[in-house]
Amino acid sequence: MTNHLKRTYVSLMLSPFFSQIGSAIYVLGLNWLIVKSTGTTQLLGIIEGIGGFAFLIGDLLVGLLVDQHNRKYVLIWTDIIATLVCVVSSFLINNNTPQIWLLILITFILNLMLALNYPAAKSIVPEVINGNYLQKFNALSNTFFGLANIIAPVIGGVLLAINGIDFSEFILINAASYFIALFFNLGRLQELTEHCKLLKNLSW
Secondary structure, three states: OOHHHHHHHHHHHHHHHHHHHHHHHHHHHHHHHHHHHHOOOHHHHHHHHHHHHHHHHHHHHHHHHHHHOOHHHHHHHHHHHHHHHHHHHHHHOOOOOOOHHHHHHHHHHHHHHHHHHHHHHHHHHHHHOOHHHHHHHHHHHHHHHHHHHHHHHHHHHHHHOOOOOOHHHHHHHHHHHHHHHHHHHHHOHHHHHHHHHHHHHHHO
């Protein structure tokens, strides 16, 4: 395996890893915000319930986007939109009396971007990874993804221990995670494109 391909494989693993960490931290911050401001989890169920419809819509759209559009650009644009939504929302949210409609909107859009991003990333893997390494890559990728769900609560616990932290900071951390994922996707976009062309030429 060449260094060129190793960098591509690492990027394909780290991109969803960082975005998943940010998403998990966002959910933890959302839980904390709702309980702190309302004293109940009932509203949280409503927000996450409505936000859950985004995954259903994403499942309906992702096949069309992945099959008929450049999936590498699907990755990039979902990261860009998620980053922008988080940054803008961090300035709009009221940390003392949060706007419920805004929390629903943020959660819905982020869930939709996640529902489109992850399958697009998975669909790229067989195109750029040799079949001999595919099983190993999938195992490592799933391990990294699971590790993100372990690390996120630890980071969230540290954040909650910081006096004076607001939900805006949680959103900005989520924005940073999407930006890092975008960095990996952009940095390897040309490599992925060239490698896909090479595999296509070899198939002929």
